[in-house]
Amino acid sequence: xxxxxxxxxxxxxxxxxxxxxxLPVGLKSADVSKIDELIKERVHLKKGESLYxxxxxxxxxxxxxxxxxxxxxxxxxxRQQVIGFHLPGEIMGLDGIGNGYYQSNxxxxxxxxxxxxxxxxxxxxxxxIPDLQNQFHRIMSxxxxxxxxxxxxxxxxxxxxxxxxxxxxxxHRLTVRGYLNNEFDLRMSREEIGSYxxxxxxxxxxxxxxxxxxxxxxxxQRHIKLIDMDALYVLAAIENxxxxxxxxxxxxxxx
Amino acid sequence: xxxxxxxxxxxxxxxxxxxxxxLPVGLKSADVSKIDELIKERVHLKKGESLYxxxxxxxxxxxxxxxxxxxxxxxxxxRQQVIGFHLPGEIMGLDGIGNGYYQSNxxxxxxxxxxxxxxxxxxxxxxxIPDLQNQFHRIMSxxxxxxxxxxxxxxxxxxxxxxxxxxxxxxHRLTVRGYLNNEFDLRMSREEIGSYxxxxxxxxxxxxxxxxxxxxxxxxQRHIKLIDMDALYVLAAIENxxxxxxxxxxxxxxx
DNA sequence: CGCTTTATTGAGAGATATCAATACTTGTGG
DNA sequence: CCACAAGTATTGATATCTCTCAATAAAGCG
Numbered sequence: 001x002x003x004x005x006x007x008x009x010x011x012x013x014x015x016x017x018x019x020x021x022x023l024p025v026g027l028k029s030a031d032v033s034k035i036d037e038l039i040k041e042r043v044h045l046k047k048g049e050s051l052y053x054x055x056x057x058x059x060x061x062x063x064x065x066x067x068x069x070x071x072x073x074x075x076x077x078x079r080q081q082v083i084g085f086h087l088p089g090e091i092m093g094l095d096g097i098g099n100g101y102y103q104s105n106x107x108x109x110x111x112x113x114x115x116x117x118x119x120x121x122x123x124x125x126x127x128x129i130p131d132l133q134n135q136f137h138r139i140m141s142x143x144x145x146x147x148x149x150x151x152x153x154x155x156x157x158x159x160x161x162x163x164x165x166x167x168x169x170x171x172h173r174l175t176v177r178g179y180l181n182n183e184f185d186l187r188m189s190r191e192e193i194g195s196y197x198x199x200x201x202x203x204x205x206x207x208x209x210x211x212x213x214x215x216x217x218x219x220x221q222r223h224i225k226l227i228d229m230d231a232l233y234v235l236a237a238i239e240n241x242x243x244x245x246x247x248x249x250x251x252x253x254x255x
Numbered sequence: 256x257x258x259x260x261x262x263x264x265x266x267x268x269x270x271x272x273x274x275x276x277x278l279p280v281g282l283k284s285a286d287v288s289k290i291d292e293l294i295k296e297r298v299h300l301k302k303g304e305s306l307y308x309x310x311x312x313x314x315x316x317x318x319x320x321x322x323x324x325x326x327x328x329x330x331x332x333x334r335q336q337v338i339g340f341h342l343p344g345e346i347m348g349l350d351g352i353g354n355g356y357y358q359s360n361x362x363x364x365x366x367x368x369x370x371x372x373x374x375x376x377x378x379x380x381x382x383x384i385p386d387l388q389n390q391f392h393r394i395m396s397x398x399x400x401x402x403x404x405x406x407x408x409x410x411x412x413x414x415x416x417x418x419x420x421x422x423x424x425x426x427h428r429l430t431v432r433g434y435l436n437n438e439f440d441l442r443m444s445r446e447e448i449g450s451y452x453x454x455x456x457x458x459x460x461x462x463x464x465x466x467x468x469x470x471x472x473x474x475x476q477r478h479i480k481l482i483d484m485d486a487l488y489v490l491a492a493i494e495n496x497x498x499x500x501x502x503x504x505x506x507x508x509x510x
Numbered sequence: 511c512g513c514t515t516t517a518t519t520g521a522g523a524g525a526t527a528t529c530a531a532t533a534c535t536t537g538t539g540g
Numbered sequence: 541c542c543a544c545a546a547g548t549a550t551t552g553a554t555a556t557c558t559c560t561c562a563a564t565a566a567a568g569c570g
Binding site: 076077079080094095097103123130133136139141142144145148151154155195198 | 331405
Binding site for chain 4: 158159199200202203206221
């Protein structure tokens, strides 16, 4: 731990605008105040600081209040890969529950603030509030689904398609948080994008240039504007009708 | 649903040899009998039959009693990828909790049997038994970690390394279930292996041939014998000291 | 303002995909 | 039980994509 938790008074979940993305989804307001009791501390991180590291004992989960973080997984030979970028309202640290130790590094990509959710206390509360337990299961499950999509991206798509998918996914996540959907700042470097997408920094750069040439995007440094989202969707092999990813697509049939 | 649940009498968790891998881990025996009440039905699947399909409403989770299943994720343009192979004791269907619909197809690779865990009843029981809730969280978390490892494999490893990793991982999972660690049957086709590992069937075949030539394995059809596991571990970039993947490796340090 | 980091662009190398031919298995029906 | 067809796997030759190496440019930082 390289941070100092701050005990603040105005970090109640009951008044947090992120409530709709975070733990309290689906909870009665009486229950939300119980979560207020649970989450008493926050952590402020400067760019580059880590929230937790691979191998540390899990004591807490975290929910992002503002900022952006990345998580990365490490191999013994030193190779490592960014496995996720995380935005406000998202829960971090879930991979540490399995054996009690975090399985990844979580590092701030910019000035960020994170609510501390003491894990044991959380489990107790989840036991007390079935709605909370349910929401937690939904959160973990969505995480699984998201990881699976990313695997599919890594396993079957070409660099160009992966990058288009990444940009659209990021755009979508910003949109639901109330930001512009077609213009935003990438908080991560080209190298981090490449690591996440399983390609080298040069390839990321080339593909971005290609998108610019084709009139799909404009980009200046890390500020990006999506010009032709339809074309990006086509590249990403995401049909218009399924852009939000969450409708049933196949009807139940045999094999 | 293309199967017919069978109501049997001898499928109690309390006497199931898979207890140590499945839901009941860490539960008091009194609580295990409550799970006996929960899980009253099983499904028998023939090779090629599906347990659930992308888009179907989630009513149940499943735990594998015997056999092997694969899960696959689909893209709108028809591409699809195998995202997991599943062995006895593993829980399936978790990706459907997020929005109430399964996000993948689950298909039997051989004659298999699966216990039906009615989801609503399960949530109720988990609420009643904190140990069960905890174990469920551990299971989901491990699934996340495993997916993250797979991402790393897909994103940063070369075909040869991915295949070595796959063989060792499979071997390890069989070993903990009491099977031989160096000799087993692959229940999936080369194509399915390739899909899982993000490579074409020809590449799988070539890499296997290469392993045979190098004296690392013997393979006849789908029966495989791991001859030089040490060399495979080196290929897979897994250090001897970390073969079971679950010890802390990095000490807590800044960035 | 200069230094360090980050990003872009080019040329060539390497890995994996694609296309194609062949061999081997498995299952089916006569 | 054999013969044939369909599916599955192996192997080779070539094409394509992405990586690697290298040079340059631009931006961030002290």
